[in-house]
Structure formats: structure tokens, C-alpha cells
Amino acid sequence: MARRILEALGVAVVMMALAVFLQDEASGQTPVPSGSGGANAAKAGPAPTTPWGQPDLQGIWLDEFDTPFERPAQNADKEFFTDEERTARDERAIADAGRNERAGLGSAQDVAGAYNAVFTSAKPTGRRTSLVVDPPNGRIPGLTPETQERNRIDQEFRLALLQNTSTCKNAAPGCRGGKYGPPSPRLDETAPFYNTQRMNRHNGPEDQSMGDRCMLGTTPDFNGFRRIVQGPRLVAMGVDTGQGQGYQRVVYLSGSHPPKTVQLRHGDSRGRFEGQTLVVETTNFSQTFPYRGSSENLILVERFTRLNAKTLEYSATLTDPTVWTAPWTVTQELTAQNDEQNRIYYEPRCHEGNYGLPSLLVGARLDDKAFRAGTGPNPASHDTATCVNELPAAREN
Amino acid sequence: MNIKRAIGVALAVAGLAGSAVPLVAHHAFNAEFDANKPVSFSGAVTKVEWINPHVWIHMDVQIPGGKTENWGFEAGTPSVLFRRGFAKTSLMPGTKIRVDGYQAKDGTHRANGRDLTFADGKKLFMGSSGTGAPYELSRPGVDTDRK
């Protein structure tokens, strides 16, 4: 009898401990969404649940606002824009003719402008001054010394390829850190690391950026439309981003990550519901598809919380001690898009329509041929990399 | 070459690049097209490929001497247009348009559509009713002709 009472007591203690633990977990894990839903919350219905009892994350989702990724250093403590600042930014965007502004006829700048601005899109300014919400100053933590050194070596090579161009002769921003001179002896060297950016050489497809090769879409993505389809054991996310650079991810609500030797472009995602939030851990990223320089050591933890009928809060924490000195977190509010209109063309068929890549390789071969025949300039003297004289930052994905 | 102007364009692009969507060309157009070979054509659309990464508009053009050639012009992505409600029926064969651009280095009848307009000068694909995708900023003269 005593034993039974003791057992019952033991069970009760365990149950109590469990209840406390779960409560702690729930309150610790679910971030208080700041300004949850905003204007949407006032009008939108409650967050729906699937017929099998999970929070329902389904729909087509988009961040409808333009928010700078990082906060400029002088705004370190300023988490939100004022209404006047938002209006001013919007007015500047509305007045900007973008690509419609022509440069001189026959100039490289005019060719680089490519096509009319109607093919581009501008979104209104959001409330936050940055998508990065942690560290609290809104900036990605510093890079590790190894990554800084790697970036320096990489940048040095790219600048060498620009050495003989007018970009460097005129000390334009695209040549920042470089110098002008004769064609570099490094011209035909293999790039020091697997190249993912645009560079001033076109010896083959590997010299092109991932965008040029139609392999730009990476995980995480903060720009595109996401269609979420949810089942009891699997969640599918179709992403439409860039110019047909979309992709699909599948989150398994069971099982475990593959061995480290299995590297995947969008990693391997395993998820579980913690209260109202789907928490997804993704690892096993491929070295061919780094995100801001991070790949095989990246641990990505994402949180999806349906705040109300029209709003999904999305938060992503990135941890890679080989690249960043601390983890960092991005938070976005995504708004439900109209599913019936079916205007979002999900088929990411960039590769199937990529006439530009063979075309520019042919162009480069003709330039080589003309140079060998003495009828054309040294291709190394032309800048075909920096769009309007601006070299993309080495870390940008 | 006007450096001030070029940097002005650079800053304008960089300013817009504050948006989360990268707005630079999908690929280096300077590597594919020849700044020394500008072209300017009027003609009738024969086919439109609404493909990614770039829409291709094919056109019959009359060249001096009376011949007709069929040219292809590479423009921007259709994805943005689709979200505004444009579809494959939005530019039908037979439509008369004007194209300014630069010919491909490979010497084929291909150019980039640097500026695409109708005969009256109105830019192609501007939404005259200004409906746009609901979340977009409406830029007069850029993606809408509404002021």
C-alpha cells in the first residue's frame, strides 16, 4: 500500500515537472511577435487549424514590404522607421525611373541597363529598419578571421581580372581595393574558391554567377513567394524567387538528418510543432550553394507561426561558427496572397530558357577570336562583370 | 563616357536594391550584346516566348533594301508581369512595336530589347488601368501610365 502511494506520488511529481517543463518550453520558444499582424490583425480572422489538428500554415505567402536587410550602423538603436521616413522612401522609389533612364548610346552602361523598368517591381517600405532582428543592432555579426581571409583572397582575384579595364582606370566603385594595370598574369588561373558570383571572365560556365547558370535560388530565401502545402507528416514549400530561380523544399515531420557526406542544395529539413509554431531544423547544405558564404556547417532553424488568417510570421536563425562569430536571426511577416488568381508562375524554368548563357559564351569566344586575329581589343580590357560599374559584394548570394 | 551619369544610374540601382529583390540583370548583358552595334527597328510581333529568365519577343522587321528579317529581342522576366495580370495573350502576333537595343555579339538576328514601345511611344506592358499587383508601389511612367 505504501509502495503504491509512493508510486502514485512519483508519477505525480513527474507529471508536474513535465507540465512545468512544457510551459517553459512554450513560453521560451514562441517569440512575442512585435506588432503582431499590424493592420491585418484588426480585420483578419483567427489563425486556422488543419482538420487533423495542426496549426494551418497553408497558402501563398509574401513579404509585401521592402525592408533593408541590415541596419546602417548609425541607426543601431532605431528598430522602426517613422511614418514620415517610410513615406519619404516610398516617394523616392516611385520617382525613380530605374532602367528607363538611358545612358549614352553605344556605352557599356546603356547595354547593361538591359530592358525597361516595367519588368522590375518596387514594394512599399515596411515598419522595421532591418530584417535582421538579432543581434539587436540589426546587423549580421562579424565574420570569423578564416572567412575574412577567404573573402580577401577571393576579392583579390576578382580585382585582378578587372585590372586592365576602364573601371579600374577610372577608379570607379567597381574597382574599389584594386588598381589599374596591364592584363593580369592571373587571368587564366583557376578561381581560388568555387565561384558563385559574376566575374570578368567567361572561359566556361563555371566563370558565370549562379544566377547566370540558373542555380541562384538558395535556402533560406527572404524574397520570394512561398506556397505551403501541409500534410500530417510532410510539409511542402514551393518558392518562386528571382527570374525563374525558384525551387521546392520538403520538411519531414519525422526521421533524422542524413550523414554529413550527403550534401543537398537546400539541405535536409526536419520539423516539429512546438505549440503553435512549426520549428524546422535544416542541415546538410551543399558547398556548391553557399548562403552568404555558409554551407556545409550551416545550421538553419526556422519558425513558422500563423498569427491570424492573413499573416504568417517567419523567423530564421543562422548558426555557422566557421563563418559568423555569433548566430543571427531574421524575422518577417508574410501576407496571404490570392490563390485563386494563380498569377504566380511557379514553374522555375530558368534553365530551360537560358539562351543567355550559351549566347554570352559564344560572344566571349568571338572576342577571343577577334583578339587573336588582331581585329579586336584584348577581352581583358573590357568590363563585362560589374553591372553599371558596381562589383557585387563577395558575400552576396 | 559620362561618369557622373553612370554613377547616377549606379546609385539609382543601388537605392532600389535596398528592396529585398535583386534588380540587376539576370546575366551580364555586356558579355552577350555589343555596345558598338546598336539597332532600332519597327515591325510586327510574330511570337512571344513568356519564359524565364527573359521574355523573348520575335518580330518581322523591314530592313533597308526591302527585305524582311525575323529578329528576337531579349527583355526582362515575365514573372513580374504575370503578377500584375498580364498573360500570354497580352502581346499577340501582328502587334506593331518599336525596339531599340544592341545586337548580340554572335552576329545572329538577336538583340536586347533595351527600350520597347508602341508606335505612339507608350512603353510595352505598362498597365493603363494601374491595377498592378496589390502590394506594389505604382510608379508613374514606369509600370503605369496613370499619374
Added chain:
Amino acid sequence: MAGLFRGSTVVTAIVAVALGAGAATWATRTTDQATRPAGPRTTAGKPDFGGVWQTVNEAQWDLQAHAARPAVVTQRGVYDYDYARVPAAPVLALGAAGGVPGSLGVVQGDGQIPYTPEALAVKQQNGENWIDRDPELKCYLPGIPRAMYMPYPFTIVQGTDKIHMTFAFSNAARVIHMNAVEGPPDDTYMGHSVGRWEGDTLVVDVRNFNGKNWFDRAGNHHSDALHLVERFTPLGPDAIRYDVTIEDPKVFTRPWTISMPLYRRLEPNATVLDYNCIDFAEEFMYGNLRKTPLVTHWEGETMIVDITRKIPPGDKLHEWYRR
């Protein structure tokens, strides 16, 4: 004893005749409530097809019944007989690993694909020009129904009003809309799929194709007028019967049907690992445009393979990428 044997011989003979058409024809099966196969169900009582699936047959090589062949592309051997051809140069080095396994075929009825005469000629040319024309070799989106029976797994995620399939091959996908949506703004590789339930069968109507795909590696093709009606019927918890009625008035003289089982991947932790092949295909597609040729020569103990590249001239260069 003798009577028993005689009976079984007769039975065997009858069975052999019934199956003699060649293709694996399904016995007629009625799905009435009393014999509903066990398997997971949604809260609405419909079959739940969620999970990791794969087709296991030879349809990806050739939809029609065929004997095993030495390779996809062959040339005349010593004899002029069709059954005595040898592998052509591009695939010779693979030896028996490059061969095509035989199959009873998946085309129902008489096993024929009812091409118009012009379309049949195109099919034959496709077969002969497989290396240059098959979109699979370029890692292009494979289309439907081909994606369903390529030798790679795929996930089915069955949501409340959408069914999302992601294929390992090139991370291709399709969404089956179970609710009303407008059509796509332009034609597609993977089709626009609209689904509904008929009892336990998911019936899917697929349209809006761009006509750029093949059905298999044998050159079977279609146009942008392709229209499919698919039927997914559970065969127990771990298999689905997949039937497709195919019509295309620009290419075929009448509708025709293919049919095959889809199998659930049953191993623990079954996971689809994407076969992202765009960079795998780059040397194949663009190697001829490198400044310095890269893949040109291979030497083993028994064979030397040398590759010389050709660049199609002018607009033909771009046509090659359109195929």
C-alpha cells in the same frame, strides 16, 4: 491424378491467351465498400497518399512493349537484322550498363501509340537523334506523365485543398488544385493540374502544356495540345494504381491509355534526395563553348574515346536549346 493435370493445363492455356496482348492488363476490379483496401485516410475519409513514392518499371526507356536492346542509340551490326544492332559510339563505353531492359510495356489495349503518319516519322527521328533531342539529357523539367515514372523517388504532400508532388529529378514539382483556380498565365512544362475525388480514386485533369517534352527515352512525343486524365486508386496502403488517358489531336488519332503501379518507399527515414542536375549537364550542353576544351579524351585498358565538339551555326545554336 491425370485428370488434375489435364485441368490445370487447360487453365494455364486460357490464362496465357488472356494475357497474350503483351501489356500488363489489369483484371477488372470493382471498388465497393466491402473490399476497400486498408491504408491511411484523411479526416474527410479519403485515401491519404502522403509519403515518398517511386515507380519501378521500364516505362522511362520506352512506353511500349519491347525486347531488351543493346543501348538507346544503336547502329547496324554485322547483320542487317533489327535484333542484331550494336551500341552506337556515344554509349559504347558503358557496355552492358548502357543497355535498355525489356518490358511488357505500359500502353493498354493493343499496345500501340496511335500517331498520325507525320508524328510517327518525328518519333522515329527523335529516337535516332536521342542524344541531341531528349530534354532529359539537358536536365530540363520532364513534364507529366514522364516525371511520374522516371527512376527517381518523389514526395506526395496531400494538403487540405492542394496536393503537392516534388520530384528528385531536377527538383521538379507539380501542384494538383483541388479547389477552383484560374489557369496559368502561360503554358508549362509540368502542366496545370485540377483534381477531384470519385470515390477512392483521385481524378486529375492536366492541360496547358508547352509541348516541349517527351514521354520516354524512345522519342515518344506530344504537342502543346496534350490533355491528360490521370486516375490514382489505392491498391492497399503502399501502392497506387496510376492510369493516364492521353489525348493530343495534333499528334494522335485517338486517345490512348498507360497504366502502372506506384510503390511507397518503405525503408525507415525514406527521404527524397534531390537530383539537381543543371550543373551535371553543363559540360554536355556548353562544353563546346569553353575557351579551352575540357572533356575530350579518355583512355582505358581496352578503349580510347575521343570527343570532338560541334557548334550548331547561328540560330541553330539556339534551336538546340529549345528542343
